[in-house]
Amino acid sequence: MPPTGDPLARRYRRLLLCHPRDYRRARADEMVGVLLDAAPPGRTRPTVREAANLIRHGLRCRLGRPASRTVxxxxxxxxxxxxxxxxxxxxxxAWETSPPQPGRAETAGVFAAVLPGHDLGDVDPAPALFTFYSQPLTVRSLENVLLGDGGEYQRSSVVAVAAGTPRMPAGETLALARRRLHETGWQVYEPLSDSTPSCPEKTCATPVTSIGTTLLARRGDTVLELHVTSPPPVDGSHLSLALSRTTPPxxxxxxxxxxxxxxxxxxxxxxxxxxxxxxxxxxxxxxxxxxxxxxxxxxxxxxxxxxxxxxxxxxxxxxxxxxxxxxxxxxxxxxxxxxxxxxxxxxxxxxxxxxxxxxxxxxxx
Known part of the structure; x- marks a missing residue:
């Protein structure tokens, strides 16, 4: 039996703990002896390669495949x-620990603070924290989730839209919103814009390119998303504001x-x-x-x-x-x-x- 007082032997035996108990009983002394015989005089610690090989082989043994290289x-x-x-x-x-989604009163207050002078239209409340096609997930909708529509399961938000015609050009609206957000303690991110061709008339003789700009902001556990469209769409709102909750701690x-x-x-x-x-x-x-x-x-x-x-x-x-x-x-x-x-x-x-x-x-x- 290799001397137990040898520090190198003790360290080899510690590495052999990666192997199953029965395997160690049957082969530990032999393995430590071979390793000590191959070690040069004066060595007190196993090399990195030896340690890696012993650990890898031990894990293979615990998985029942000591000869496998891929197990x-x-x-x-x-x-x-x-x-x-x-x-x-x-x-x-853990998302269930999130505070409730903002209500109508909170949404109306944020809308008035961020967009003074704009008239609040409809407010669409969030029916649940996460929704499937804007509705709470139910047992009946699980079939649609499994058959390819699962991407529609998303975090919900309460959405408020502006009523009437635009009070000012889109650029001025965004500048006003950014200023008011900064003044009321929101962290404001750089706006994002994209363009979408649309047809204001059935014949589509003169396509119009609509530019949609999204402005994101955060304050505490609330995220604000402001979307402005220019020129205003014929069948939709030119201005919408959405509020949702951040990830709970x-x-x-x-x-x-x-x-x-x-x-x-x-x-x-x-x-x-x-x-x-x-x-x-x-x-x-x-x-x-x-x-x-x-x-x-x-x-x-x-x-x-x-x-x-x-x-x-x-x-x-x-x-x-x-x-x-x-x-x-x-x-x-x-x-x-x-x-x-x-x-x-x-x-x-x-x-x-x-x-x-x-x-x-x-x-x-």
Missing amino acids: GVWATLAAVICGLFTAALATRA AVLPAGIAGGLLGAGIGWLVFGWASRRTEAAHPARGAVGVLFAITLFLWWTPVLLTVPPLLRHHLDEPHPTWHPLWEWLGQPAASLLFVVGAATALLGLALAAAPRRGPDPLPTTG
């Missing part, structure tokens, strides 16, 4: 995506806690299924295929959504970022998530089937 990668992918999904679920629950810690919990559970479940199907299992191939399908269905929306959404955030001001689930392509790609969950459950069920012959020696610590 750690697959386990990490499974753990990360499970952590992301549970984090998104936790953040959605509870969302970040809830997301971190939910993500860590989900990643840990994902790693453990993957390890269990991997050890179950290590050898002499009738469904080993099927479980591997189902696992690959699950990862493909879960990771594809994430990889397709993150780059454009990141560019969107970098190109435009955002007083509050999009919710985490939108970064995961949800619920726009909720059908892929549901199918992936079904293949994952089927794979776990097959992994739980009895093995052929006697069970292999346990490999867990």
